[in-house]
Amino acid sequence: MAEPITFYFDFSSPYGYLAAHRIDPIARQHGRDVIWRPILLGAVFKLTGAKPLKDWPIKWDYVRREVARTARLHKIPFALPEPFPFAAVAASRAFYRLEENDGAQAKAFALATYGGAFAEGLDMSQPGNVARVATAVGADGAALLRDIEQPHWKDRLRAETDQAIARGVFGSPFFLVDGEPFWGAERLLELDSWLTSGGW
Amino acid sequence: MAEPITFYFDFSSPYGYLAAHRIDPIARQHGRDVIWRPILLGAVFKLTGAKPLKDWPIKWDYVRREVARTARLHKIPFALPEPFPFAAVAASRAFYRLEENDGAQAKAFALATYGGAFAEGLDMSQPGNVARVATAVGADGAALLRDIEQPHWKDRLRAETDQAIARGVFGSPFFLVDGEPFWGAERLLELDSWLTSGGW
Numbered sequence: 427m428a429e430p431i432t433f434y435f436d437f438s439s440p441y442g443y444l445a446a447h448r449i450d451p452i453a454r455q456h457g458r459d460v461i462w463r464p465i466l467l468g469a470v471f472k473l474t475g476a477k478p479l480k481d482w483p484i485k486w487d488y489v490r491r492e493v494a495r496t497a498r499l500h501k502i503p504f505a506l507p508e509p510f511p512f513a514a515v516a517a518s519r520a521f522y523r524l525e526e527n528d529g530a531q532a533k534a535f536a537l538a539t540y541g542g543a544f545a546e547g548l549d550m551s552q553p554g555n556v557a558r559v560a561t562a563v564g565a566d567g568a569a570l571l572r573d574i575e576q577p578h579w580k581d582r583l584r585a586e587t588d589q590a591i592a593r594g595v596f597g598s599p600f601f602l603v604d605g606e607p608f609w610g611a612e613r614l615l616e617l618d619s620w621l622t623s624g625g626w
Numbered sequence: 627m628a629e630p631i632t633f634y635f636d637f638s639s640p641y642g643y644l645a646a647h648r649i650d651p652i653a654r655q656h657g658r659d660v661i662w663r664p665i666l667l668g669a670v671f672k673l674t675g676a677k678p679l680k681d682w683p684i685k686w687d688y689v690r691r692e693v694a695r696t697a698r699l700h701k702i703p704f705a706l707p708e709p710f711p712f713a714a715v716a717a718s719r720a721f722y723r724l725e726e727n728d729g730a731q732a733k734a735f736a737l738a739t740y741g742g743a744f745a746e747g748l749d750m751s752q753p754g755n756v757a758r759v760a761t762a763v764g765a766d767g768a769a770l771l772r773d774i775e776q777p778h779w780k781d782r783l784r785a786e787t788d789q790a791i792a793r794g795v796f797g798s799p800f801f802l803v804d805g806e807p808f809w810g811a812e813r814l815l816e817l818d819s820w821l822t823s824g825g826w
Contacts, residue, residue, distance in 0.1 A: 487794055596682070
C-alpha cells in the first residue's frame with residue numbers, strides 16, 4: 427500500500443470538521459490510509475501572527491456563510507458551536523491516548539468530537555463532554571480523563587504540534603501527501619487529482 | 627443574459643493572476659459576462675488587520691509552492707516578480723480609464739499587466755511598464771499616464787475599493803455571483819458548480 431496521507435487539524439476548526447468527513451473516502455479510492463493528527467492551532471498562530479477566524483473583520487462574515495454553504499453542498503450537518511473557537515486541549519490529548527490502543531476507535535472519537543461541536547453545538551472544550559463522546563464510541567470516558575492528566579499525554583500533544591509546525595503546517599485542515607502539502611478543505615479536489623495523476 | 631459576475635482582484639495578487647486566466651471561460655459556459663474590478667488590497671488590509679502573503683511566516687513557504695503548483699496544473703506560466711508585492715496604483719487607475727472607452731481593451735490590458743508581473747517578471751508598479759503594456763494592447767500609453775494623474779481617476783479607484791469593502795471583499799480574487807460571494811482561486815470549481823446548479 428502507498429504511504430498514508432497525514433491529516434492535521436484543530437478540533438475547533440470548522441473547515442477541519444468538513445474535511446474530516448471527506449478525507450478518508452477520498453484516500454480509500456486511491457488505496458491510501460489516513461493518519462489523523464489533532465494539533466493546537468493557537469500554538470501555531472503564536473508563531474505566525476495569525477488569529478482565529480472569528481477575529482478577522484469582514485472575512486469572518488464570509489467564512490460563516492462559506493462554511494455553511496460547503497456543508498450544504500456535501501450534505502454535512504453544520505451549526506457553529508458556542509463558545510467558538512474553543513480550546514480543544516482535552517479532546518486532542520484524548521485522541522492520542524485512544525489511538526495508542528485502537529486507531530479506529532480514535533478516529534471514531536475524533537469524528538464524534540467534531541460532530542458534538544459542529545452538528546450538536548456542544549462545548550467540546552469541557553472534559554465532561556469529551557468523556558461522554560469517548561464513552562459513546564466504546565471507550566472508558568472516566569479513565570480517559572484521568573489518563574490525559576499524565577505528563578506523557580500533555581507532552582505528546584505538544585510534540586505533535588511542534589512536529590506539525592516543523593513540517594510547515596500553519597492552518598487546519600492541512601494534508602501531507604508523499605511530502606506534498608495541501609491546505610484547506612477546498613483543496614481536497616486538487617488533492618484527489620494529485621493522487622489520481624501522481625502529481626504535476 | 628443573466629447578471630454578470632463581478633471579479634475583484636489586486637494586480638499584485640498571484641491568486642488573482644491565476645483566476646484572471648480562468649474566470650471568463652467559466653462564465654461564458656454559463657452565458658455570463660464578467661465585470662473586472664481591480665482594487666487596492668492594502669486599503670482593505672488596513673481595515674481587517676491582514677497582511678501581504680509574503681509577511682506570514684511558514685504560510686508564505688506554502689503559498690509560493692501552492693501558486694506555482696496550481697499554475698502548472700492549469701498550464702499558466704508563473705514566476706514571482708521582484709519586488710513582490712508591488713503597488714498596483716498606476717495599473718489599477720489605468721484599467722478604469724481604458725474601460726471607460728473600451729471594455730475589451732481594458733480586460734486585455736489587465737491580462738497583459740498580470741502577465742508582465744507574473745509571467746515576465748516586470749515591475750508593474752512602474753508607470754513606464756504600465757504605459758508599455760497599454761501601448762501593446764492598442765492604447766496610447768503616454769496619454770494614459772497623463773490621464774491617470776487627474777483626480778477623477780484617483781477618486782474612481784478609491785471609490786471602487788470602498789465599494790468592494792462595502793460588499794464584503796477582503797481578499798483577491800473575490801467573486802460575486804448574483805450576490806453570492808466566492809473567495810480564492812481554488813473556489814472557482816465551486817463557483818462553476820454553483821452556476822450549473824443555480825445554488826444549493
